[in-house]
């Protein structure tokens with residue numbers, strides 16, 4: 001199964017840690033959004049980033065808008081201060097509207113020092129931690145078992 005993982009990770013590199021662990025588990029290619037042009041050669045594509053104002057990074061959203069994803073198996077992941085999986089819903093909705101077939105959604109907490117949080121030393125310090133990364137790896141392996 002040829003897999004591509006697209007990741008944008010700008011605040012603290014939190015989501016990149018998750019993307020690297022998933023890419024390792026899936027022997028996937030890993031790319032930033034700007035480097036993706038044609039995904040026709042991939043059986044499975046993962047889209048992930050930090051959550052910024054309740055959304056995935058703009059580069060991910062813009063990439064999804066411009067790609068042909070009809071019938072493509074896709075998954076979504078994120079890190080955020082809160083770590084809620086429901087924060088992936090907007091991107092999942094966009095992917096469905098593009099005709100893609102979502103097969104999974106993963107989220108965990110990520111160190112967050114945005115705005116006033118900085119003054120208290122941030123939240124979710126040390127996340128993603130090894131436990132989060134183990135969960136990310138298990139999630140990725142589960143995608144292979146599904147195929």
Ligand SMILES: Cc1cc2nc3c(=O)[nH]c(=O)nc-3n(C[C@H](O)[C@H](O)[C@H](O)COP(=O)(O)O)c2cc1C
Pocket residue numbers: 008009010011012013014015016049050051052053054055079080081082083109110111112113114
């Ligand atoms: C501008 C900005 C907005 C953010 N908005 C949210 C948010 O709406 N909800 C949340 O839970 N975390 C929010 N965060 C925290 C990030 O999602 C979190 O730190 C994430 O792990 C960053 O991932 P990255 O290091 O891969 O960029 C925000 C952070 C920044 C810098």
